[in-house]
Amino acid sequence: MAEQILLVEDEEKLARMVELELHYEGYAVTKAFDGRSGLEKALSGAFDLILLDIMLPGLSGMEVLRRIRKESQIPIIMLTARDTVMDKVAGLNSGADDYITKPFAIEELLARIRAALRKQNAPAVTEEILTAGPLTLNVSRHQVLVGESEVELTRREFDLLRYLLANKGRVISRESLLDHVWGYDFVGETNAVDVYISFLRSKLDDPFHIKLIHTVRGVGYVIKED
Ligand code: CA
Numbered sequence: 001m002a003e004q005i006l007l008v009e010d011e012e013k014l015a016r017m018v019e020l021e022l023h024y025e026g027y028a029v030t031k032a033f034d035g036r037s038g039l040e041k042a043l044s045g046a047f048d049l050i051l052l053d054i055m056l057p058g059l060s061g062m063e064v065l066r067r068i069r070k071e072s073q074i075p076i077i078m079l080t081a082r083d084t085v086m087d088k089v090a091g092l093n094s095g096a097d098d099y100i101t102k103p104f105a106i107e108e109l110l111a112r113i114r115a116a117l118r119k120q121n122a123p124a125v126t127e128e129i130l131t132a133g134p135l136t137l138n139v140s141r142h143q144v145l146v147g148e149s150e151v152e153l154t155r156r157e158f159d160l161l162r163y164l165l166a167n168k169g170r171v172i173s174r175e176s177l178l179d180h181v182w183g184y185d186f187v188g189e190t191n192a193v194d195v196y197i198s199f200l201r202s203k204l205d206d207p208f209h210i211k212l213i214h215t216v217r218g219v220g221y222v223i224k225e226d
Contacts, residue, residue: 008038035059075116130165
């Protein structure tokens, strides 16, 4: 389905020209010629992106922007005839994603539109990184480093290390590790935790001559920076 663009621009000739170009690129375009109707359409939720002129009759583009932002995080590119730093700063502070100064080359506008839509559609990647001393665990990359060296871990070893690191400095009981890493329905050897801790030590502590995983006798395990 074509992406829907709302164009709020009172200069009808310019609006018509932009509309034709956007149609040609495969976008669906709806036009509004003043601030009030632009705001009304913008809040309908029917659009993927808004091109918003700053100088508009009725309600200024800045005011339209401010009111849209109370309701929606839709990408907005401001169109401004006045190439002044104040406008740009004010626009971006009020929540515009980008701005373009008139007169603009249509290719530049298209590039800004593509960039704004790409940003909007990109999945939010949160890189969770856990560390202890020289050890770094990157959750989304499923990667473990000691210093610069990558360490290969099985999924269970990784999950166990991740849980201990997330609770760095806290002693975690075997029962708690079984619950959180193996799951409540774990059935099997109760010394599984001890076995996997020894796997981790043989891959992390021993080869790198560090001591991160400590045993607290009768209680459980804790990762401490040495
Ligand atoms: Ca205008």
